[in-house]
Amino acid sequence: MNFYETDLTQLHDDLVNKKISATELTKATYDNIKAKDDQIEAFLTLNEENALAEAAALDEKGIAADQLVAGIPLGVKDNIVTKDIRTTAASKILDNFKPIYDATVIEKLKAQNFINAGKLNLDEFAMGGSTENSAYQVTHNAWDLTRVPGGSSGGSAASVAAGEVLAALGTDTGGSIRLPASYNGVVGMKPTYGRVSRWGIIAFGSSLDQVGWLTTSVKDNALLTSLISGHDDHDLTSSTRDVPDFGAQLNDDTNVNGLRIAVPKEYLGEGVDEKVKEVIKAALKHYESLGAIVDEVSLPHTQYGVAAYYIISSSEASSNLQRFDGIRYGVRATDVQDLEDVYVKSRSEGFGDEVKRRIMLGTFSLSAGFYDAYFNKASQIRALIRQDFENVFKDHDVVMGPAGPTVAYKIGSNIADPKTMYMNDVLTVPVNMAGLPGMSIPAGLADGMPVGLQIIGKPFDEETMYKAAYTFEQSTDFHKAQPNIGGQN
Numbered sequence: 001m002n003f004y005e006t007d008l009t010q011l012h013d014d015l016v017n018k019k020i021s022a023t024e025l026t027k028a029t030y031d032n033i034k035a036k037d038d039q040i041e042a043f044l045t046l047n048e049e050n051a052l053a054e055a056a057a058l059d060e061k062g063i064a065a066d067q068l069v070a071g072i073p074l075g076v077k078d079n080i081v082t083k084d085i086r087t088t089a090a091s092k093i094l095d096n097f098k099p100i101y102d103a104t105v106i107e108k109l110k111a112q113n114f115i116n117a118g119k120l121n122l123d124e125f126a127m128g129g130s131t132e133n134s135a136y137q138v139t140h141n142a143w144d145l146t147r148v149p150g151g152s153s154g155g156s157a158a159s160v161a162a163g164e165v166l167a168a169l170g171t172d173t174g175g176s177i178r179l180p181a182s183y184n185g186v187v188g189m190k191p192t193y194g195r196v197s198r199w200g201i202i203a204f205g206s207s208l209d210q211v212g213w214l215t216t217s218v219k220d221n222a223l224l225t226s227l228i229s230g231h232d233d234h235d236l237t238s239s240t241r242d243v244p245d246f247g248a249q250l251n252d253d254t255n256v257n258g259l260r261i262a263v264p265k266e267y268l269g270e271g272v273d274e275k276v277k278e279v280i281k282a283a284l285k286h287y288e289s290l291g292a293i294v295d296e297v298s299l300p301h302t303q304y305g306v307a308a309y310y311i312i313s314s315s316e317a318s319s320n321l322q323r324f325d326g327i328r329y330g331v332r333a334t335d336v337q338d339l340e341d342v343y344v345k346s347r348s349e350g351f352g353d354e355v356k357r358r359i360m361l362g363t364f365s366l367s368a369g370f371y372d373a374y375f376n377k378a379s380q381i382r383a384l385i386r387q388d389f390e391n392v393f394k395d396h397d398v399v400m401g402p403a404g405p406t407v408a409y410k411i412g413s414n415i416a417d418p419k420t421m422y423m424n425d426v427l428t429v430p431v432n433m434a435g436l437p438g439m440s441i442p443a444g445l446a447d448g449m450p451v452g453l454q455i456i457g458k459p460f461d462e463e464t465m466y467k468a469a470y471t472f473e474q475s476t477d478f479h480k481a482q483p484n485i486g487g488q489n
């Protein structure tokens with residue numbers, strides 16, 4: 001089954017009309033995974049036995065016409081808890097963790113009878129931009145197996161790009177959906193903070209984390225986002241606003257006539273690869289030719305975003321990760337003398353280097369005497385970043401630029417240099433700091449590798465962002481390009 005040649009609506013219709021059974025589709029998905037995942041290494045856990053049993057039961061019952069994802073196998077990032085299915089966050093400390101409940105997003109999909117294909121690799125606790133920080137395996141970019149898939153939702157992006165699954169759930173704290181989407185030439189969307197419940201997402205930076213989808217098309221992404229959005233009593237930061245049917249608004253009449261696009265000069269400035277800039281500039285020209293108005297603007301605090309993000313997200317992480325102590329959660333060290341030893345050894349053995357680095361940075365930033373200089377300062381910068389966007393959105397509908405400053409780089413090339421790694425987030429973290437919706441869509445190739453165009457919307461205006469993305473997609477062919485797995489570029 002080639003998922004690039006179909007889409008969610010088509011598969012759903014075929015299932016309802018019994019042109020294909022859920023069992024056939026599930027088997028075809030695992031055939032894809034088995035043919036490719038030896039090379040891609042996206043999956044940490046396969047859910048094959050359960051998936052086939054669920055598919056068979058659904059075939060008995062029949063697929064309901066009002067359940068869009070019924071009988072369709074989808075991938076799930078492994079920091080989203082799934083009842084009775086191993087959930088590791090790609091950490092050794094959760095090596096044997098089988099949650100006793102489902103995340104709200106999973107509950108919502110289960111209510112629609114989706115099929116969980118399995119759990120996908122990530123940087124440990126979503127900390128990283130290349131998926132090299134997984135304690136288990138390095139996932140490979142589907143376009144060039146010697147390159148990283150981006151991160152932290154690298155398993156999700158690579159599995160979709162490789163055509164293993166139709167779509168996969170990811171999470172985004174500072175770019176973790178958009179950067180891998182860009183590197184793998186797929187569509188990735190981080191909703192407005194509060195659009196989707198965070199209940200059951202293994203918390204990293206609670207004021208920044210959001211769940212979203214990686215897909216091969218804008219419409220699939222929009223349709224799937226509506227399914228997981230909405231208020232949840234378990235997450236009081238989730239919004240009570242109505243959830244539009246994002247997908248229903250994407251049709252032949254969708255256009256960008258008069259759309260006011262702001263392009264921050266900082267997003268096409270120093271540090272951004274020239275070839276990436278060229279692809280983005282060509283995309284903007286294309287928007288102009290479709291009737292959009294493109295203006296250069298400034299988001300002057302962009303340059304402080306990375307520093308402020310790493311202080312805020314690490315501070316929140318240092319608190320959130322306290323629960324992994326070998327007692328409440330986590331593999332318990334065995335050779336121990338006393339309680340303190342349990343904590344120290346379990347955490348020392350269970351966490352990888354990057355996670356330890358962030359816990360230390362966060363604990364330091366929050367400690368008495370340093371709080372004002374670091375955490376408070378970072379919070380002030382956060383307010384300025386939010387204001388920058390508010391100013392631009394007074395007379396623009398969307399902001400556009402690259403999702404990442406470069407294309408996917410070689411595995412191993414940045415891993416020893418955390419600061420270079422962090423700088424790859426320069427164009428994505430401001431969006432999380434401001435709580436805005438943002439997405440990356442395929443905009444072309446540079447040196448044979450995909451480049452993602454980032455589209456940023458006003459708070460809770462995913463609709464305008466999706467319409468802009470859809471219009472671009474429908475009038476270009478970039479999203480049709482498929483990686484040739486194994487054939488190196």
Ligand SMILES: NC(=O)C[C@H](N)C(=O)O
Pocket residue numbers: 126127128129151152171172173174175176177313425
């Ligand atoms: N989690 C994310 O959204 C990715 C970001 N690169 C980080 O390491 O924090």
